[in-house]
Amino acid sequence: MRRCLARWSGSESARELRSWQRGLAGERYTARRLRSLGRDWHVLHAVQYSSGTDVDHLVIGPGGVFSVNSKHHKGKKVWYGDRGVTVNGASTRHIPASRGEARKASAILTRASGFAVEVRPVLAVVGAAKITVRQSAPPVLLVAADDLARRLSGLPPVLLPAQVNRVYAAARSARTWSG
Template sequence: MQYPSGTDVDHLVIGPAGVFALNTKHHKSKKVWYGDYGVTVNGRKTRHIPASQSEARKVSATLTRVCGFKVEARPVIVIVGAAQVDVRQAAPPVLLVPCEELPSRLSGMSPTLAPEEVATIYAAARSGSTWSE
């Protein structure tokens, strides 16, 4: 979805484990490294972490306002097509995963939302008017 400001969120995943704002990054045949000082692609620094965090904050604020209860969207950077993904961060501020690992990583997380919360958040996220303000 896209906000009027131009900020866009590539994908949202909503389920029992929570709300995840996915920021997909296509880095075909490149080496991606994630460590204490950020994410690099072929040795060059990126702004992937702050961009993902900003998108997740906007999603959280929007869904909290529309749903009437606190909704915390977690930022996730999804790497597509990289030759190598090396994660060296013990407690990363943003989850970074290769796209092929995303389903197992998210489905393996503990539930944090009740079924009725998932339904309310899902309905709000599907409504075009949610993202137009």
């Protein structure tokens, strides 16, 4: 514990700690928003890979399977165009990171479920002052966390109830993510 606390001393580490705390607050906020999905939907939070990284939220339901990456950008302007996402004009790696996370989860869940499981990447933005999407066919769904449950539950069904249950059973197993 002391080593962990010592690691966070100093100005650079203090900045990292504040960033981590804001990120955690954003993930918790998104988790609360996802509670309003219907009973046909399942949500797993902080799904851990053996590498130590995680999927913030894995959402499984009739509308499909989604890896949701929470981004806490309180009071900032988020813009999504053909070249990616900017926050207050600064470029981010949100799109490639979200797409990579979804591809990895798709491969793992396909292997564990025994059928092809498409995982669609989602960026849930928390607290932004303004979100602008200027992308005609976005590879990643970018949505305010407040609208997330409504947007996902409004999607047309692509999975049968038995498929939803099979993917959810696979996703809940720690063995699925340890390989």
